[in-house]
Amino acid sequence: MNVELESILLKVSQSPDIDGGELDRASRLIINSVCEGLNITRAGIWLLGEHGDTIECQLLIDKGNDLDSESLILRRDDFPQYFAALDKERSIPAHDAMTDSATIEFAEVYLTPLGITSMLDVPIRHRGKMIGIICCENQSAQRQWHDDEIVFSSSLADLYGRAVSAKERADYQAQLLEMNQSLERKVEERTQALQAAQEKLIESEKMAALGNLVAGVAHEVNTPLGIALTSVSHCTEELKKTFRAFESETLSENQFREFVDSCSEGLHLAEQSLMRAGTLVQDFKRTAADQVSLEEEEIILNEYIEQVINPLKPMLRKEQVKLHLELTPNISITTCPGTIAQLLTNLLSNAQRHAFIGSDPSTTNTIIVTCDKTEKGVFIRVADNGVGIPVEFHKKVFEPFYTTAREQGGTGLGLPILYNLVTQKLNGEIDLVSSSNQGTEITVWIKLNPQE
Numbered sequence: 001m002n003v004e005l006e007s008i009l010l011k012v013s014q015s016p017d018i019d020g021g022e023l024d025r026a027s028r029l030i031i032n033s034v035c036e037g038l039n040i041t042r043a044g045i046w047l048l049g050e051h052g053d054t055i056e057c058q059l060l061i062d063k064g065n066d067l068d069s070e071s072l073i074l075r076r077d078d079f080p081q082y083f084a085a086l087d088k089e090r091s092i093p094a095h096d097a098m099t100d101s102a103t104i105e106f107a108e109v110y111l112t113p114l115g116i117t118s119m120l121d122v123p124i125r126h127r128g129k130m131i132g133i134i135c136c137e138n139q140s141a142q143r144q145w146h147d148d149e150i151v152f153s154s155s156l157a158d159l160y161g162r163a164v165s166a167k168e169r170a171d172y173q174a175q176l177l178e179m180n181q182s183l184e185r186k187v188e189e190r191t192q193a194l195q196a197a198q199e200k201l202i203e204s205e206k207m208a209a210l211g212n213l214v215a216g217v218a219h220e221v222n223t224p225l226g227i228a229l230t231s232v233s234h235c236t237e238e239l240k241k242t243f244r245a246f247e248s249e250t251l252s253e254n255q256f257r258e259f260v261d262s263c264s265e266g267l268h269l270a271e272q273s274l275m276r277a278g279t280l281v282q283d284f285k286r287t288a289a290d291q292v293s294l295e296e297e298e299i300i301l302n303e304y305i306e307q308v309i310n311p312l313k314p315m316l317r318k319e320q321v322k323l324h325l326e327l328t329p330n331i332s333i334t335t336c337p338g339t340i341a342q343l344l345t346n347l348l349s350n351a352q353r354h355a356f357i358g359s360d361p362s363t364t365n366t367i368i369v370t371c372d373k374t375e376k377g378v379f380i381r382v383a384d385n386g387v388g389i390p391v392e393f394h395k396k397v398f399e400p401f402y403t404t405a406r407e408q409g410g411t412g413l414g415l416p417i418l419y420n421l422v423t424q425k426l427n428g429e430i431d432l433v434s435s436s437n438q439g440t441e442i443t444v445w446i447k448l449n450p451q452e
Contacts, residue, residue: 005152008037012156018163021170026163027059030134030156035063037152040138042116045124045160047132048086052076055086055132064139079105089130091154092121093145117142122153126161134160224273231270235263298334301371301378302327308341309369312348316367319352326370333378335446339425340380344369346418347382347442355386355440376445377428383441389434397432418442 012018012033017025027045034043044060057072076083085092085102094100097119098107110116118138123130134157242259245251305327316323348367356365363385370381389397398419422430422444434440 002148005037005148008033009152009155012159018159019166021166023163023167024059026166027160028061030160030163031059031061034134034136034153034156035061037156038120038136038138038149040136042114042137042139044135044137045132046074046135047124048130052083052087055083058132081105086121086123086130086133089123091123091150092119092133093150094119094121095144096142115139118145120145120150120153122150122157124157124160124164126164131161131164133157224277228270228273228277231266231273235266235270238262238266295338296334296336298332299337299340300329301331301333301340301380302329304337304340305344305369305371305380308344309348312345316348316352319356319365321352321356321365321367324366324368326368328372331371331373331378333446336425339421343418343421343426343444344380344382346415346421347444350415350418351382351384351386351440355384357387359387378446379443380446381441381443383439385439388436388438388440389432390436391434394432394434418444 012029015026015029017029020026031043031045035041041063042061045058046055047058048055053076055074060072074082082102082105092100092102094103095118097103097111097116100119103111103119106116111119114137116137116139120136120138121133122136124132124134134153136153238259242251242256245255306325309323309325313323348369351367355367359365366385368381368383370379370383372379397415399416419430422428426444426446428447429445431443431445432440433443
């Protein structure tokens, strides 16, 4: 190959247009270089159809007629000899296009009208498969295509194949980028939807816990109120009976003393029952209000725990669970009482729901609540003697929606809510000690000073 053709070929191969992914720019560079190297004015790129029955012009540059695009489709049925030559997937150097067996079919419809005397078609290959040709057309005197010109044209055809690969890579990258962006949007949308759903479920879990409180408190309040009502009714009847005896002047001193003693006992019982109901309602109001409050204040921990647990006792009694309190007195702590109330409610509700399913019926179901102060900080511990949690599930129980009691209505949010409360709102730690048939012990550590 002469130096001039080698120089053109080197320039094209080094051009960023070949590997830039812009196939149109690469196509024009290659065709213009064909025209320059072969000293012709007309050349084009033709691509085979899917089944090889057609070949379509993708780009045609005709400098003599100032034409740089032309839509042409050739069909195998119309030009069988030409397509037979293409099937060999070799270069077609038609020195005399009017008489060459491969191009003679174009004589009347194409060659004569355009003044084409010689044609050189070189195959374009991509991934080893012929996908089309570069067609070089000479419109001056007939010429003999030399070997170095055929090699030059074939090399440019190979560069077109390289440009097609670059276009595919660019398309794949664009598709991948679009897919990634779409995936990121979907992930973000799903994450937002999941967070919203999780917040609703957490709120539902909180309301379910409060619902249990309400049911338990309502049942517990009814008992002292019933006793008080009965006592007051008894006193009323005794008063009427005594008044009738007084009016009839049959009231004896002994009867009067019996009336006073009976009414005193009844009113005392009513007073105690009403005070018990009042305390229960007050504790429930404080617990319910604290669970929606985020304000910090100083509390005496053991006293506050008793206030929170008092409304929960009916719920535990209903399930025949014995509750023991081992609370160290006078532990002062500045914290968010609502969070303490919520974590205690979650811990006791979780234990009541899950700890004793399938436990030995001969064993008394027991929950022990402890609070104390150590060098590490203040801790609240809730321990039960239930069925326990196998060691392999210790990490999973703090994952949202993991539950082994979904058929019993479990949501798998009790312990995850607890974990978030402790780590995010209390800036504390949580320890789990449990194994199969050995009960469960959950310890929440709270710093004395939330600013530490």
